[in-house]
Amino acid sequence: MNDAGNEVNRQARIxxxxxxxxxxxxxxxxxxxxxxxxxxxxPVTNTxxxxxxxxxxxxxxxxxxxxxxxxxxxxxxEVTVLTMGPPMAEDSLxxxxxxxxxxxxxxxxxxxxxxxxxxxxxxxxxxxxxIGETFGRPDIVFTGKQTIxxxxxxxxxxxxxxxxxSQLTYVAKIASIDLKTxxxxxxxxxxxxxxxxxxxxxCLITMLEDTxxxxxxxxxxxxxxxxxxxxxxTAADAxxxxxxxxxxxxxxxxxxxxxxPTARAESAAQIxxxxxxxxxxxxxxxxxxxxxxxxxxxxxxxxxxx
Amino acid sequence: MSTASQATPRLxxxxxxxxxxxxxxxxxxxxxxxxxxxxxxxxxxxxxxxxGEGRKLADKLEVQLAGVxxxxxxxxxxxxxxxxxxxGADLVYIVDAPPLADYRNEPFAKALTDLVNTHxxxxxxxxxxTLGRDLAGSVATTLQTGLTADCTELDVDSDGxxxxxxxxxGGSLLCTIYTLNYRPQMATVRPRVMPMPQRVDKPVGRVMRxxxxxxxxxxxxxxxxxxxxxxxxxxxxxYADVVVAGGLGLGAAENLQLVKNxxxxxxxxxxxxxxxxxxxWMPADRQIGQTGKTIRPKLYIAAGISGAIQHRVxxxxxxxxxxxxxxxxxxxxxxxxLGIVTDAIRFLPALTEAFTRxxxxxxxxxxxx
Numbered sequence: 001m002n003d004a005g006n007e008v009n010r011q012a013r014i015x016x017x018x019x020x021x022x023x024x025x026x027x028x029x030x031x032x033x034x035x036x037x038x039x040x041x042x043p044v045t046n047t048x049x050x051x052x053x054x055x056x057x058x059x060x061x062x063x064x065x066x067x068x069x070x071x072x073x074x075x076x077x078e079v080t081v082l083t084m085g086p087p088m089a090e091d092s093l094x095x096x097x098x099x100x101x102x103x104x105x106x107x108x109x110x111x112x113x114x115x116x117x118x119x120x121x122x123x124x125x126x127x128x129x130x131i132g133e134t135f136g137r138p139d140i141v142f143t144g145k146q147t148i149x150x151x152x153x154x155x156x157x158x159x160x161x162x163x164x165x166s167q168l169t170y171v172a173k174i175a176s177i178d179l180k181t182x183x184x185x186x187x188x189x190x191x192x193x194x195x196x197x198x199x200x201x202x203c204l205i206t207m208l209e210d211t212x213x214x215x216x217x218x219x220x221x222x223x224x225x226x227x228x229x230x231x232x233x234t235a236a237d238a239x240x241x242x243x244x245x246x247x248x249x250x251x252x253x254x255x256x257x258x259x260x261p262t263a264r265a266e267s268a269a270q271i272x273x274x275x276x277x278x279x280x281x282x283x284x285x286x287x288x289x290x291x292x293x294x295x296x297x298x299x300x301x302x303x304x305x306x
Numbered sequence: 307m308s309t310a311s312q313a314t315p316r317l318x319x320x321x322x323x324x325x326x327x328x329x330x331x332x333x334x335x336x337x338x339x340x341x342x343x344x345x346x347x348x349x350x351x352x353x354x355x356x357x358g359e360g361r362k363l364a365d366k367l368e369v370q371l372a373g374v375x376x377x378x379x380x381x382x383x384x385x386x387x388x389x390x391x392x393x394g395a396d397l398v399y400i401v402d403a404p405p406l407a408d409y410r411n412e413p414f415a416k417a418l419t420d421l422v423n424t425h426x427x428x429x430x431x432x433x434x435x436t437l438g439r440d441l442a443g444s445v446a447t448t449l450q451t452g453l454t455a456d457c458t459e460l461d462v463d464s465d466g467x468x469x470x471x472x473x474x475x476g477g478s479l480l481c482t483i484y485t486l487n488y489r490p491q492m493a494t495v496r497p498r499v500m501p502m503p504q505r506v507d508k509p510v511g512r513v514m515r516x517x518x519x520x521x522x523x524x525x526x527x528x529x530x531x532x533x534x535x536x537x538x539x540x541x542x543x544x545y546a547d548v549v550v551a552g553g554l555g556l557g558a559a560e561n562l563q564l565v566k567n568x569x570x571x572x573x574x575x576x577x578x579x580x581x582x583x584x585x586x587w588m589p590a591d592r593q594i595g596q597t598g599k600t601i602r603p604k605l606y607i608a609a610g611i612s613g614a615i616q617h618r619v620x621x622x623x624x625x626x627x628x629x630x631x632x633x634x635x636x637x638x639x640x641x642x643x644l645g646i647v648t649d650a651i652r653f654l655p656a657l658t659e660a661f662t663r664x665x666x667x668x669x670x671x672x673x674x675x
Contacts (some may be wrong), residue, residue: 033476033673056401059584103307118456149475151597157411157443166526185530190409191345191435193534197410199527209590252452252488258481259475262614268629268638268645278653281646282660285628288644293626296439296605299547301665304558304572 022181025135026068027128028101028142029159030061032085032092033149055276057092060144061111062099062214064207067174068142069100069215075179078102078136080131083111084123097225098217104228105131105245114248117150119160122245125170128163141165141204153206160204167200169206208224276291309613328487335489338364339427340395341374341418342386343437346534349386351502352433356495357393358503359460360431370396373527374426376417378407391508399425399509403518411438414522415444416541422449427490429468433461434494446492452485453492456596457501458619468493473596473615480615498544498600498623505575543592544601546575548606549624551594553579555610555631555650559587564654565609571658572665578602579611596621607657609650613638630654 029297034053044182059066068079081096083089085106093104107127113125132138142164146153153169160167170189174198182201187194217225235246244250271288273281290297340360343350357373364371373390377383379402382634401417402672422430430445432438434456446453454470457478461469467484468491474481486489489660543549550563550572562578568575577594593599596616602623609630611617618641621627629642630650639645646653 014504046550090346117443117453118447118450134410146597147444148597150532151473152453153439154443154446154453154455157440158447161415161444161447162410166423167440167444167525168412170436186381189436190532193346193436193532195532196530197527201395252485254456254486255481256469256484257476258479261480261618267640268627268642270634270639270647273648278648278656280662281648281665282653285646285657286660288627288665290625292360293641295400296548296626300572300661302530303548 003010003090003167008060021134024070024071024075024140025138026077026140026142026276027131027138028064028068028079028081029124029128029155030065030081030083030092030096030144031058031148031149032056032083032089033058042065045284046068055091057095058144058149059205060146060148060209062144063098063209063211063230064142065096065099065101066212066214067205068140070212071140071174071177075177077139078135080105082107082124082127082131084108084115084120085292090232093230094225097228097230098222099214099291100217101219103135103231104282105231105233107233107235107238109246110280111243111246114297115246115270116251116253117152117154117158117250118252119246119250121155122250123157123235123238123240124155125162128159130233132236140184141202143204143206145170145206145208156204163202163204166199166201166203168197168203169207171205172208172211174205185193196288243280286303311644318585332354332487332489335426335427337369337372337427338367338432339374339399339422339430339490340390341376341430341432341438341441342390343433344375344377344382344386345437347382349498350435352435352495352497353387354393354505355497355500356431357390357395359417359495360429361394361503363460363462363468364396364430366538367466368427369428372396373398374418374421376401376406376414378402378404387513388510390432390506391511392505392553393503396511398513400513400515401518402515403520405518405520405522405525408532409440409604410525410527411440412446412525412527412531413518413520414441415448417518418445419448419515419673420519421516422490424508425514430490430492432492432638434496438494442492442494444650449488449490449492451488451492452483452489453494454483454485455494457493458494458596459493467491479617495595496600499619501602501623509630531651543575543577543594543601544602546583547604547663548572548595549576549577549601549603550574550607551577551579551611552582552609552650553611553614555612556582557610557651559585561651562587563604564658568607568609568654568658568661571662574603574605574607579614580618582595590661596622601621608638608642611638612636 023185067195079101080103081101082105143156171186340356342353373395375386405413432442443559457470457472460472470493471482550569577592583593600620604625605622607628627642628644629638634647
């Protein structure tokens with residue numbers, strides 16, 4: 001799995017002692033997503049035009065990846081990055097290797113097509129269990145807070161439940177990890193404040209955005225990433241024998257209809273700007289606003305200028 | 307019940323036009339449940355919004371609406387129960403136990419899963435807050451049922467199945483999702499997406515109390531502390547009456563000052579569209595849209611925002627939407643009430659000045675008298 005370069009890194013970490021004393025293993029799940037800034041909808045058919053849309057690693061996952069790499073910096077060990085997707089999702093794994101991950105696993109099989117969040121968390125948790133058997137049991141599984149294409153934030157909790165990991169979502173900060181007592185303390189974003197939690201390894205962490213900044217991989221890592229093998233597993237390779245729990249068949253939710261929203265009966269009343277000064281247009285706009293909503297004048301007046 | 311209606315029993319729910327029958331083990335799943343989220347002693351407003359929505363679904367299905375309250379024994383839970391009835395619940399399920407004092411996934415997921423398995427609701431709604439999302443994801447996994455996140459519209463089909471509509475593909479389209487062969491049908495809805503229903507004082511009705519089948523020693527995760535947010539520093543976008551927001555049309559991060567200036571002049575909160583957060587021009591708590599805050603202000607002014615669906619669903623509840631954009635074909639003009647095709651960078655200072663003139667202390671005095 002590791003090519004020569006990554007092996008050198010690993011040996012170095014073993015020599016510094018961290019890997020021997022505390023061989024921490026972190027698995028991070030990432031997803032390759034279309035760059036949403038560049039998605040276009042076909043004006044006539046209202047379908048997504050996927051062709052030519054560049055893909056990126058789900059931006060939320062990068063906070064999880066960086067956190068995993070930071071923990072490896074401190075505690076030693078290995079970071080395995082996992083994704084489920086079509087063969088081309090290998091690109092995102094190579095990027096992750098370029099940032100410094102030690103190993104990449106691509107879970108790819110046509111049986112996974114059409115997975116909803118329940119089927120996805122099933123496949124990923126099976127693969128994580130297999131990674132555990134093959135490369136060592138993970139102490140922490142990371143995911144991003146959510147993806148930018150699905151936005152559900154459900155797969156992380158699903159994995160935690162299936163693998164019986166302590167579930168720590170929306171983590172803003174990992175305050176401490178004690179590998180001897182297996183205790184972990186985190187700050188977690190909650191409604192109206194920050195929760196300070198103490199829990200135990202193994203755990204699943206979904207990392208909050210803006211909590212760190214992804215490092216620039218070294219040139220050596222970039223070279224390694226280009227050369228290293230990505231482990232490719234089919235459903236069978238990952239030890240999944242019940243294919244009815246995968247893909248469309250394993251998904252309780254069914255998408256019945258995809259559609260573009262209808263425009264309101266009337267589109268916006270346009271304020272004519274031709275041959276008028278900006279101040280006049282502004283006055284006209286305000287007059288129009290207050291004609292439509294007279295009560296606003298009081299509200300704006302008494303809240304303004306403070 | 308008349309004999310006629312007994313002769314034609316209600317259709318097995320959840321078929322969505324599909325001829326296959328619901329598995330036998332789910333046939334007795336009935337009624338609509340809303341999870342009431344307790345937040346530091348108060349019920350999160352999203353729970354009331356969901357009770358309003360749940361009421362409509364329950365009435366259509368001709369079933370009962372139940373509230374679910376999980377918390378520590380005492381006043382906090384009893385108050386929440388009273389509120390559940392005031393906002394339309396027919397009955398309330400309670401699990402009250404000391405380990406439910408602060409939110410943690412383990413005891414809450416256990417309590418809710420056990421309740422569902424005991425009483426078998428057909429629909430279960432939760433708020434898409436950090437708590438609701440954390441809880442819903444693990445409960446749905448344990449129950450092996452479908453969960454549709456961040457719905458913007460909920461309805462019941464002619465055959466009684468839940469039609470949950472949400473934005474998809476990063477918010478560029480909408481899709482309607484069904485959970486056909488599993489129960490309960492679970493969905494989360496973000497705060498402010500549904501209107502707040504009227505509160506009506508009502509006597510406390512039927513209450514079903516259950517024990518938590520866990521004790522503190524069984525729970526791995528412990529709460530060490532809680533740091534409340536500094537409320538004054540936090541954006542209170544979701545509940546603001548007037549909001550001004552900027553988008554990519556502003557061209558540069560420094561031009562956001564123009565949005566802030568206008569907001570200050572009219573006592574508004576300021577926000578932005580998603581790309582600006584992705585560019586790092588504004589913090590995430592100022593983002594308006596599907597993945598940010600949903601707002602329902604009396605007046606919303608969008609400057610240089612094109613109006614992608616993921617933004618649209620976050621602002622559609624506004625009473626009056628004013629859009630400023632250079633592109634006459636920008637989608638925002640399809641759902642704004644008032645539009646101006648012009649460059650927001652040049653127009654915002656003029657608008658700020660005009661508002662300031664109109665709302666000067668002198669005219670304020672006039673209004674007050």
